[in-house]
Amino acid sequence: MTIHVSLDAPGDRTARIYVALRHAILDGRLASGDRVPATRDLAGQLGVARGTVTSAYDRLVAEGFLESRTGSGTFVTDVALTTDADDHGRRARSGAVQPLAMWLDSGREPERPLAGRVHDLYPGLPDNRLFPLETWRRLVSTQLRRSRLDDLTYVGRGHRRLREEVARHLGLARSVACSSEDVIVTVGAQQAIDLVARVLVEPGTVVAAEDPGYSAAHRLFETHRAVVRGVPVDSEGLVVDALPDDARIVYVTPSHQFPTGVVMSLARRAALLRWAVDHDAAIVEDDYDSEFRFSDRPLEPIQSLDREGRVIYVGTFSKSLIPALRVGYLVAPQSLQRALREARRVSTWEGDVVTHGALADFLAEGHHSAHVRRASRVYGERRSQLLAELSRHDDVLEVVPSVAGLHVCAHFRDQGVDDRSVVAEAARHGVRIEALTPRYLEQPPVQGLVMGIGTIEAGAIQDAVRRLSRALPRS
Known part of the structure; x- marks a missing residue:
């Protein structure tokens, strides 16, 4: 043989x-x-x-x-x-081993690159070309020196200097009331939400979430056996009066609602806090991209208004810098910190301490603030150009007012339009956008489009909308 x-x-x-x-x-x-x-x-x-x-x-x-x-x-x-x-x-x-039934329907698949794409208006993506790469390389190189590596150890809540810099940044830029002891560094905002679910969700726990909303967060709560119920959103944000009485967690994006872009009013924020106290519930405030604001003074986060320890504030550097860093954070009430640290310890421990150290220096030396200022000017120009081009089609599309973030949303005036079909047709014309209806938990009351400004040059927006217009229904 x-x-x-x-x-x-x-x-x-x-x-x-x-x-x-x-x-x-x-x-x-x-x-x-x-x-x-x-x-x-x-x-x-x-x-x-x-x-x-x-x-x-x-x-x-x-x-x-x-x-x-x-x-x-x-x-x-x-x-x-x-x-x-x-x-x-x-x-x-x-394979003969099968996943639990809940994973057989894997939910919303990640978007794949569009073959033959000419223009990318997909939401939620920052422009990696704006990132100060040479500065970052220098800071990472510094972290790889032996003297720096010897300082790093396991503490269960993240790199100490990074926690200090995040607390300082949030206090100055977002009026978040916290110290470094309140900050837990995570692998992006998604892990922060996962940690919250680990320590607060039991099978059958009701989680109230904006509808439409961030599908990945909804799905994550469901994997922890939560029952996720959609709550409508109007021009003032989450409709507090529509919250289910048995909800124990409310997940919200009040500073720039995803995907509609509306800002939760101060009255609604106060009402949500009162509701959480009355119903013994926690609020998860996801402040994912409010660094980029283009008009009006930003409202303070719900966390800064909280006097009862009900709010868990979640953020990320994926939008203000680049997604590849995979660094997020949460600021939690003292009553939850020990449990959250333990949940982090048994899942990912410390994460990438070299990246964390470099980011701490990046914040301390003022590079983050400078980058956000520069990027805001670029994104502001793109946003203005996109809104101007969309206004040419206001007989078909009604843009939802927003003042922050990297995307805008527009509703179809004719609600007989199938937004998914429009997205598919736009792709054939070389433009990638997102339909609004897949973001709904319940039956979508409106059809619309969600368009990002992160990865397209201002000079290309006119052609992008011109191509998109070929996919729009005639008025």
């Missing part, structure tokens, strides 16, 4: 022979009872020392894959892993 074993790559030849034979047994190419070549013969075939093959055989015998019969040779044992050689490979690839 001739057995193919590739020894072209460098490495331990005994291990390569062992692996090749083991795979041949497991996938049925060597069946139970087959006689394998004598060690001398296989060594000659492969051009290796006989002892190399003998060592591989000895390991397979010790593990029960082969057995040596005195005077007869070495044979494959009845390992009872498979009897169908043709089917084994297919079975192994497809």
